[in-house]
Amino acid sequence: MSQTHILPGDTPGHRAVQGTTNVSPATTRAIETQNQHLPAISDEKRSRSVGEEAFTESFVDDIANQETAEHDTVLYLAYGSNLCEAKFRDVRGIKPLAQLNVLVPELVLMFDLPGIPYTEPCFANVQYRDQKRTRHSNVQSGLGEKLLSNNEGRPPKYHKDRWKKGLVGVVYEVTKKDYATIIVTEGGGSAYKDVVVTCYPLPEGNAVPENPQTSPFQAHTLFSPRPSEPPPGKTAPKRAGRAHRPDPSYAQPSARYLRLLTDGADEHDLPEEYRLYLRDIRPYTVTTNRQRFGQFLFMSVWIPVVYVLIFMQRIFGDKRGRSPKWLIEASRTLFNRMWASYDGFFKDLFGDGERTMEPDEQLIFPYNNRA
Numbered sequence: 001m002s003q004t005h006i007l008p009g010d011t012p013g014h015r016a017v018q019g020t021t022n023v024s025p026a027t028t029r030a031i032e033t034q035n036q037h038l039p040a041i042s043d044e045k046r047s048r049s050v051g052e053e054a055f056t057e058s059f060v061d062d063i064a065n066q067e068t069a070e071h072d073t074v075l076y077l078a079y080g081s082n083l084c085e086a087k088f089r090d091v092r093g094i095k096p097l098a099q100l101n102v103l104v105p106e107l108v109l110m111f112d113l114p115g116i117p118y119t120e121p122c123f124a125n126v127q128y129r130d131q132k133r134t135r136h137s138n139v140q141s142g143l144g145e146k147l148l149s150n151n152e153g154r155p156p157k158y159h160k161d162r163w164k165k166g167l168v169g170v171v172y173e174v175t176k177k178d179y180a181t182i183i184v185t186e187g188g189g190s191a192y193k194d195v196v197v198t199c200y201p202l203p204e205g206n207a208v209p210e211n212p213q214t215s216p217f218q219a220h221t222l223f224s225p226r227p228s229e230p231p232p233g234k235t236a237p238k239r240a241g242r243a244h245r246p247d248p249s250y251a252q253p254s255a256r257y258l259r260l261l262t263d264g265a266d267e268h269d270l271p272e273e274y275r276l277y278l279r280d281i282r283p284y285t286v287t288t289n290r291q292r293f294g295q296f297l298f299m300s301v302w303i304p305v306v307y308v309l310i311f312m313q314r315i316f317g318d319k320r321g322r323s324p325k326w327l328i329e330a331s332r333t334l335f336n337r338m339w340a341s342y343d344g345f346f347k348d349l350f351g352d353g354e355r356t357m358e359p360d361e362q363l364i365f366p367y368n369n370r371a
């Protein structure tokens with residue numbers, strides 16, 4: 001049976017918005033988003049998820065040989081840029097079948113995956129809540145306290161770690177074939193590991209409960225464990241899927257990246273308390289001419305190399321888009337050397353490429369590693 005594709009302009013909600021006057025942009029977006037919402041994940045599917053085990057590294061290859069991969073489904077927890085409809089559906093090409101807003105008490109949102117200094121300092125990740133966080137070791141203790149809190153001793157300025165409850169996210173029901181695509185598009189299948197976590201459906205309301213009372217179920221999600229901090233009860237892997245910075249709380253995400261999370265939270269109507277937290281996170285901002293020149297120079301040196309690597313991934317990737325092992329190793333080596341050049345040269349000479357420099361830091365920063 002052929003499917004009939006309805007254009008956005010053909011939906012009743014879209015026509016209603018077009019024919020209504022004095023409608024605010026926020027209301028228009030809310031009406032359009034409501035029409036895009038999927039049905040809730042069924043009770044039966046949630047019940048069958050209990051007892052799920054994490055997929056092995058051969059999952060993507062196994063799925064390519066399974067005829068049922070387009071029909072069997074898996075529950076996938078999204079928490080970062082995949083909250084955004086444009087990123088998840090349009091860019092990654094995923095077609096979720098159902099969805100549900102959830103709270104995951106055992107996890108916490110982090111921005112500890114390094115990206116590109118001066119441009120995209122970090123990306124979202126999750127960690128288990130009982131893991132200890134290290135302090136930034138490159139700043140002298142006296143200056144460090146000044147950078148991490150304001151003069152009145154209030155909490156840290158950048159607000160990333162203010163959230164003290166569990167992770168808030170969206171669980172999608174997707175086909176196994178689509179889940180394999182998600183894994184592959186997240187760093188060529190090497191950046192994250194698959195884990196199974198316990199999720200609680202979020203009740204209606206603006207607040208996120210401390211202790212959820214709804215019936216739990218299990219879902220798969222992707223995270224990058226820190227090398228020295230494996231999940232509780234697990235053995236640390238010999239090689240982490242992705243390099244990490246010394247302090248998981250130091251870097252600030254870019255405004256562009258934060259917008260994906262806040263847009264996604266609005267689209268899914270996540271609790272207002274959580275949306276306020278996301279909107280309150282301050283993005284990385286270049287504030288000095290030295291940083292601007294350093295940004296230009298850094299991008300001129302490294303971005304052409306990154307583009308070559310992306311081109312090679314497209315050429316040598318398999319039919320699922322997964323990179324061969326030698327290319328994964330080359331990517332990891334390039335990534336580590338890029339950050340080594342930042343730590344050993346760019347940072348001291350041009351200023352911080354991970355965190356916004358305040359006026360007092362702009363005077364002290366060039367000498368903070370030389371005292």
